[in-house]
Amino acid sequence: MAQKALQLPIIDLNSSDRNSTAASIRQACVEVGFFYLINHGIDEELFQKVFEESKKFFNLPLEERTKLFRKSHRGYSPLYDENLNPKSSSKGDYKETFYIGPLDGALGSLNQWPSEEILARWRLTMEEYYRKTQDAGTRLASLISLALELNEDYFEKLGALSPPNGFIRLLHYPLELGACKEQVLGASAHSDYGMLTLLATDGVGGLQVCRNKLEQTQVWEDVHHINGAFIVNIGDLMERWTNCLFRSTLHRVVQTGRERYSVAFFLDPNPDCIVECLKSCCSESSPPRFPPIRSGDYLEERFELTYAS
Numbered sequence: 001m002a003q004k005a006l007q008l009p010i011i012d013l014n015s016s017d018r019n020s021t022a023a024s025i026r027q028a029c030v031e032v033g034f035f036y037l038i039n040h041g042i043d044e045e046l047f048q049k050v051f052e053e054s055k056k057f058f059n060l061p062l063e064e065r066t067k068l069f070r071k072s073h074r075g076y077s078p079l080y081d082e083n084l085n086p087k088s089s090s091k092g093d094y095k096e097t098f099y100i101g102p103l104d105g106a107l108g109s110l111n112q113w114p115s116e117e118i119l120a121r122w123r124l125t126m127e128e129y130y131r132k133t134q135d136a137g138t139r140l141a142s143l144i145s146l147a148l149e150l151n152e153d154y155f156e157k158l159g160a161l162s163p164p165n166g167f168i169r170l171l172h173y174p175l176e177l178g179a180c181k182e183q184v185l186g187a188s189a190h191s192d193y194g195m196l197t198l199l200a201t202d203g204v205g206g207l208q209v210c211r212n213k214l215e216q217t218q219v220w221e222d223v224h225h226i227n228g229a230f231i232v233n234i235g236d237l238m239e240r241w242t243n244c245l246f247r248s249t250l251h252r253v254v255q256t257g258r259e260r261y262s263v264a265f266f267l268d269p270n271p272d273c274i275v276e277c278l279k280s281c282c283s284e285s286s287p288p289r290f291p292p293i294r295s296g297d298y299l300e301e302r303f304e305l306t307y308a309s
């Protein structure tokens with residue numbers, strides 16, 4: 001188990017004092033890369049509906065779930081299918097997931113949905129959650145621009161958010177039956193790939209972060225659930241943008257002997273956006289550490305490494 005629990009700052013997305021909120025975000029992203037987000041516009045009722053519908057899907061017979069097996073990163077990914085830490089020798093993560101990508105335009109037709117006869121309100125619920133969470137993420141991105149001493153519409157103007165590449169990942173960590181010799185993790189140690197992640201959890205523990213990923217002995221700290229708050233973390237593309245000023249922190253989910261559900265929303269840049277060091281994050285003494293990269297190419301490569309086949 002983790003040695004200690006982490007106290008993360010609470011950021012109010014609706015605060016009228018945007019400059020002081022931006023300063024708190026900056027401190028959180030420099031020090032930990034994780035914070036809580038409140039007043040984000042998603043009400044308790046919608047969270048409840050999303051978790052209920054998610055449970056209904058994962059409780060369908062395996063045969064039904066497998067009909068929606070992932071294609072183009074959308075749909076169902078069964079137990080052990082993913083390994084979020086491709087460097088580990090583990091046989092995969094003890095979780096099952098379901099992905100929903102951008103809803104609109106040509107990309108929208110790539111999504112897979114359970115049939116309405118089986119789960120009547122599933123698609124509507126997920127679409128509502130997708131739009132509202134993407135909106136919260138976009139508003140948060142403008143506070144992040146402020147935190148980086150940029151104009152509030154910086155990421156908008158860059159094309160990163162027009163439209164963003166948003167993905168919902170519904171997660172289910174079932175109870176593991178039988179003792180296992182090696183430690184199998186619900187989600188193995190990883191950092192998220194993109195810009196920002198807004199994570200909703202069900203109150204069951206297990207999420208841990210490691211702030212000293214480069215040291216030999218890693219210290220893992222528990223991240224607690226706060227009712228109604230998102231747990232937000234910075235992804236690797238944001239770390240590249242900021243020349244490692246903002247941290248994309250290693251995290252994982254350990255098994256606690258309880259079944260667990262969570263819902264991650266990845267707000268990633270438009271695939272055609274070129275991610276290169278921000279002017280406010282480099283200088284002569286601190287030159288860019290990464291070459292510019294097209295967001296879509298970077299994310300594709302990371303996704304490919306996640307799957308065993």
Ligand SMILES: O=C(O)CCC(=O)C(=O)O
Pocket residue numbers: 169171187192199201207251252253261262263264
């Ligand atoms: O389930 C969780 O709490 C974390 C999931 C996660 O880290 C991810 O999906 O990237």
Ligand SMILES: [Fe+2]
Pocket residue numbers: 190191192251
């Ligand atoms: Fe993650």
